[in-house]
Amino acid sequence: xxxxxxxxxxxxxxxxxxxxxxxxxxxxxxxxxxxxxxxxxxxxxxxxxxxxxxxxxxxxxxxxxxxxxxxxxxxxxxxxxxxxxxxxxxxxxxxxxxxxxxxxxxxxxxxxxxxxxxxxxxxxxxxxxxxxxxxxxxxxxxxxxxxxxxxxxxxxxxxxxxxxxxxxxxxxxxxxxxxxxxxxxxxxxxxxxxxxxxxxxxxxxxxxxxxxxxxxxxxxxxxxxxxxxxxxxxxxxxxxxxxxxxxxxxxxxxxxxxxxxxxxxxxxxxxxxxxxxxxxxxxxxxxxxxxxxxxxxxxxxxxxxxxxxxxxxxxxxxxxxxxxxxxxxxxx
Numbered sequence: 622x623x624x625x626x627x628x629x630x631x632x633x634x635x636x637x638x639x640x641x642x643x644x645x646x647x648x649x650x651x652x653x654x655x656x657x658x659x660x661x662x663x664x665x666x667x668x669x670x671x672x673x674x675x676x677x678x679x680x681x682x683x684x685x686x687x688x689x690x691x692x693x694x695x696x697x698x699x700x701x702x703x704x705x706x707x708x709x710x711x712x713x714x715x716x717x718x719x720x721x722x723x724x725x726x727x728x729x730x731x732x733x734x735x736x737x738x739x740x741x742x743x744x745x746x747x748x749x750x751x752x753x754x755x756x757x758x759x760x761x762x763x764x765x766x767x768x769x770x771x772x773x774x775x776x777x778x779x780x781x782x783x784x785x786x787x788x789x790x791x792x793x794x795x796x797x798x799x800x801x802x803x804x805x806x807x808x809x810x811x812x813x814x815x816x817x818x819x820x821x822x823x824x825x826x827x828x829x830x831x832x833x834x835x836x837x838x839x840x841x842x843x844x845x846x847x848x849x850x851x852x853x854x855x856x857x858x859x860x861x862x863x864x865x866x867x868x869x870x871x872x873x874x875x876x877x878x879x880x881x882x883x884x885x886x887x888x889x890x891x892x893x894x895x896x897x898x899x900x901x902x903x904x905x906x907x908x909x910x911x912x913x914x915x916x917x918x919x920x921x922x923x924x925x926x927x928x929x930x931x932x933x934x935x936x937x938x939x940x941x942x943x944x945x946x947x948x949x950x951x952x953x
Contacts, residue, residue: 648933650925652696652951656743656898657944660835661685661728662705669705673831674903675910677942679705682728688945689732689740695948699741701791701940702728705837706750714759715748718778726785733786743818744782746775746803747794755833755842757794757849764844772799779803783812791875793820795849797865804870818898819871822859822885825850828878828904835903859885860892867895873937878902880927883934890935899931901941909943921950 624630635645660679662669667681680688689700704724710717717723729742747757748771754760758771771794779790790807792799800819807815825847833839851858863874873896876885880901890897909927913920924943931939941947 648929650929650932650947650951652948653698654932654936654938655697655928655944655948656699656701656938656940657688657692657697658701658703658940658942659685659688660703660705661724663707663724671831671835673834674907674942675914677835677906679835682724682731685728686731686735689736691945692948693736693739695945695952697740697944697948699743699789700732701743701745703745703832703836704728704750705835708837711751711753711841713753715751715774718748718751718774719781721781721784723781725782729782729785729787741788742786743789743791744785744787746779746782746790746792746799748774748778749794749838749842750836752838753841755838756844757846758796760843766796766846766849768796768798768849771796772802775799776802776806780806780810780812783807783810783815787815789816789818791818791820793823793877795820795823795846795851798869800866800871801869816872817870818873818875819866820877820900821863821866821871821874822882822889823850823875823877824853824882826853826878826881826902826904828881828902831903831907853881856885856888860888863889863893867893872896873898875900875940876936878905879931879939880905883930886931886934886936896937897935898938898940899934899936901927901931901939901943903942906942921946925950 635641662679662681664681669679671677702725706717725744732742749755749757756766758766760766875898876882877900879899886899909923912918924947928939928947
């Protein structure tokens, strides 16, 4: 690359005015780049604030439909649903995941019935919201999470959600081979149009704590998830995970968490040129809210700058609890 030298080249020239900055802006952020995660609970006309996630609540199925309407009005194209399963419906085998009348299925069906294709519904496939031990899969007597046996259950869970109307199946469990098994089952059952967004590079992170409060699994978790979620020290392994999931039929992939793993987002985008999503997880959200609460930064500016960073790193979109607030800011 050849450039003029100062003062013939003054990089500040194009920064002088707002219209000029807009003309040369390399990265854009729009409501269409956002996916809004929502938590579903039992009851009617119910809202349950989550203490460790200031400003985030669990919503009953009827109120989830209201949130879906809010999303449509703001231009958000997709919701990601997560259930708060009552303790008496949790079990060692996570059987509630296969119940066609569970919270996830009822919420999915209600949103699709009310809004149809005006908004997409992404459903989480993993057993941790349903197990009494808090792990994402079935465990043996030693507490080790069993891979192939878990995949069999995940296939049934994915089909259960597809029958309820899910548009995107999002396996977050990190079992080997589950994408291929789910894709085959969807095709056989006539759900070839249903997308799979794989949590392909999901790390065993310290940033998940508030989420576990939101789905009710924090106090239940026995041990940790390091035998199936990725080691935060590894980058090349993430590319192998993504390659495997794409080969098995994933339509898009996800990196989770978000800001601490922007290098992974960039590497995945550069290597595979496929839709890549990042999850700005609960701990990241909580840090922004905490910083804003003590005056360490302007909340609106912090929200938009971090979301723009995901886009600059190569993310097609971001799952964020700030989605509605950010969309409204972008629509101003």
